[in-house]
Amino acid sequence: MVVAQKSNPINSAVTAVLLAAGSGSRFAGNAHKLLTVINGQTVFAWALQNCIAAQFQRVIIVTGAVDLSTQLSDARFAQANLTEVHNENWQNGMASSLQCALSEAQRHGVSSVVVGLADQPAIKPSSWQHVANTSAPLAVATYNGVRGNPVRIHTELWPLLPTSGDEGARSLFKSHKDLLEEVACEGSAQDLDTSSDVETLTKLLNK
Numbered sequence: 001m002v003v004a005q006k007s008n009p010i011n012s013a014v015t016a017v018l019l020a021a022g023s024g025s026r027f028a029g030n031a032h033k034l035l036t037v038i039n040g041q042t043v044f045a046w047a048l049q050n051c052i053a054a055q056f057q058r059v060i061i062v063t064g065a066v067d068l069s070t071q072l073s074d075a076r077f078a079q080a081n082l083t084e085v086h087n088e089n090w091q092n093g094m095a096s097s098l099q100c101a102l103s104e105a106q107r108h109g110v111s112s113v114v115v116g117l118a119d120q121p122a123i124k125p126s127s128w129q130h131v132a133n134t135s136a137p138l139a140v141a142t143y144n145g146v147r148g149n150p151v152r153i154h155t156e157l158w159p160l161l162p163t164s165g166d167e168g169a170r171s172l173f174k175s176h177k178d179l180l181e182e183v184a185c186e187g188s189a190q191d192l193d194t195s196s197d198v199e200t201l202t203k204l205l206n207k
Helices: 043-053 094-107 125-132 155-160 170-175 197-204
Strands: 014-020 059-063 082-086 112-117 138-143 146-154 180-184
Touching: 014 043, 014 094, 014 125, 043 059, 043 112, 043 125, 059 094, 082 094, 094 112, 094 155, 112 125, 125 138, 125 146, 125 180, 138 170, 146 155, 155 170
Parallel strands: 014 059, 014 112, 059 082, 138 180
Antiparallel strands: 112 146, 138 146
């Protein structure tokens, strides 16, 4: 069961985006890194569970290299308003997946997206909430002073985002630093990049 967090409700005009389209080529495990089981469930399930628990009215998931349909059909997520968008051009990098999500978000008339990565399972629901509830047009979660994810991006900035490559909103942090708010969060933006990260995440997800 996905347990909702107690906090201020997230405005319906703010939508969560979970990017899950990459191939995870650096990970040397027996399965795709998002399907790697840590502490009883997959990395993807951890990330999605925490995002849903933040109580967004809609969560857009961008898939690509790996089939996540079984994960998405899990009964634990049945009550969540999930929208899967498949990025056929996932090989072009994270920017193309973000553009897929923005197209879907635009279709629903939202004003901002809060973007996280599915290979970062230790991002807490409270981190999603704090970033979503800021009034800044551009906001980024920080962990012990280090910028991570999720990132909030207002619709006025969407046309400035890259359309190819592996960079998302990071380019805006320099070009529009006057609009950027850093949001101190609990948890960790540790990603599952290589097999050596499994032990670190196992400890983080035990907390």
